[in-house]
Amino acid sequence: MPRSPLIDPSEASDEPLSSESFHELPPELDDEEFDAVDVPTGDEPLRSARVPRRKLLLAGAVVAVLTLLAGGLLGYRTHHRRAVLQDGLARADTLLRLDTAAGYRGAATLLEPLAQLDPLDAGGARAFALAMLATDYRDASAGRTAELLLVEPMRADEVPPRASLAAAALALGRREAGDAMTAAVRAGALPEARVISGRIALLAGNIAAAVEPVQSAAEAGAPAALALRGDILRRTRRDLGAARASYGAALSASPMHPRAAFGLAKLALAGHATDGEAATALRRVLEDRERTPGPERGRAALHLAALRLRAGDRAGADAALEAAALDASSRSWAERAAAVEAAQRGPYRAVEGAPAGIRSASDDDPPVLPAVAPAPPPPPPAVGPARPAPKPSAKAPAAKAKTATAKRPAVKPAAKAKAAAAKKKSGAAPAKRAKSAAPVKRPTSRTASTRR
Incomplete structure (x- = not known):
C-alpha cells in the first residue's frame, strides 16, 4: 500500500484541534478494508486488524455455553457419585445388620468399587465387614485387607465411625480388650459399637458390665445385640423366658x-x-x-x-x-x-x-x-415265660409249715457243741429225779368201788 505524502509544516492549518477531530480517522484510512482481520504470514508485513463485534459476541456465547455444559456435567457427575455412594452404603448396612458370614462377605464385595470412590466412609465400612470376617470366622486374608483399608481413614482429621468399628473388631479378634474398648468408644452410639463393648465385657468375665450397652443396642433391633442379650439372660438365669424371646427375635430378623x-x-x-x-x-x-x-x-x-x-x-x-x-x-x-x-x-x-x-x-x-461320655445304662433283666399259678390244695398248710421250718436259721456248730458238753456234764440224774417226782395217778371213784 502506498504511503501517504508527508505534510509540510508550513502548510499546516492554524485551526485549533478539537476533541472530535482528534479521534477521527483521516479520510484515507477510513476504508472498510481495515475492518477485516489479516493474519500475517512470513512474506507479508504486519498490519493492524480489528475483530468485528459480531464475532466477539458469538465467541463469548459459545464459551458461555461450553462453560455451562461443563458445569452441568460436573454437577451431574458429583450428584450421581453421591447417589451411588448413598445407595451402596444403605445396601451394605442391610447386609452388615445380618451379622452372618454371608452378610459380611456380601457387604465387602458390594463396597469394593465404592471404597475407591470414597476411601473414608465406604472404605471404613468395607474394612469393618472384613474385620468381622476375620474376628468371628477366622478369615486371615480378610483381616490383612482390612488393615490396609484402614490406613487412609485413620489418618483423616475426623476418623469415620465405621473405621473405628473395624479397628475395634480387629482388636477384639486379637483379644486386646483395652484397644478394642477404646476404638469402640470412638465409634459413637452405633449399635455395632455397643455390641462390641458387650462382647469385650464378656471376654473379660464381667457380665454385669455387658448388660447396659447390649440392652441399648437390642432396643434398636440389631440381631447381634438380640442374640447377645439372650446369652446374658441365659447365663445369669435372670429371665429364661425373656432369653428365649430374644433369641427368637434375632432369628426372625436374621x-x-x-x-x-x-x-x-x-x-x-x-x-x-x-x-x-x-x-x-x-x-x-x-x-x-x-x-x-x-x-x-x-x-x-x-x-x-x-x-x-x-x-x-x-x-x-x-x-x-x-x-x-x-x-x-x-x-x-x-x-x-x-x-x-x-x-x-x-x-x-x-x-x-x-x-x-x-x-x-x-x-x-x-x-x-x-x-x-457317660457309661451306657445296664441292660434290663431278661424276662422269662410266665409260670402258671399253683392250684390250691389241702396240703398247702403243711407245705407252708415246711417252708417256715426251712427258713429257720441253722444252729451254729460252736453253739451246738457247747450245748452237748453242758448236757453231758449234768448227767442223767436230774432226768430220773424228774421222772420219779412225777405225781402218781390215783384211781377214780368208779375203779375203787369195783375193787371193793
Missing part, C-alpha cells in the same frame, strides 16, 4: 444367625425351650453348606445330635454329625460331647477340649465339663 440358633438349643437342652424350634434353627445353619463356614456348621451338628440323643434317636444324632462333614478328631470329640450334653440335666454347661475345626466365636460359653 434366620441364619449362629449365636441365636446355638442359644436356643442350649435353652432346649436345659428344658426351657422346645426341641422342635431349636432343631429347626440348627438345621438351617447346618444345611447352609455354601455360605456358612465349617466350624459353625459343626457346632450346629453337635447341639442337634445332643437333642436327638436326648430323645432316644441315635440314628438321627449320627446323621446330624455326618452332615457336618467333620474331620476325624472333630467327629470323635463331637460324638463324646453330644453324649455329655444329652446326659446332663439342669443349666447348660459347655464341654471342654473342642478341636480347632469345631470352635466358633458365636458359641463362647466357658467350657467346664470333660469330654467323657
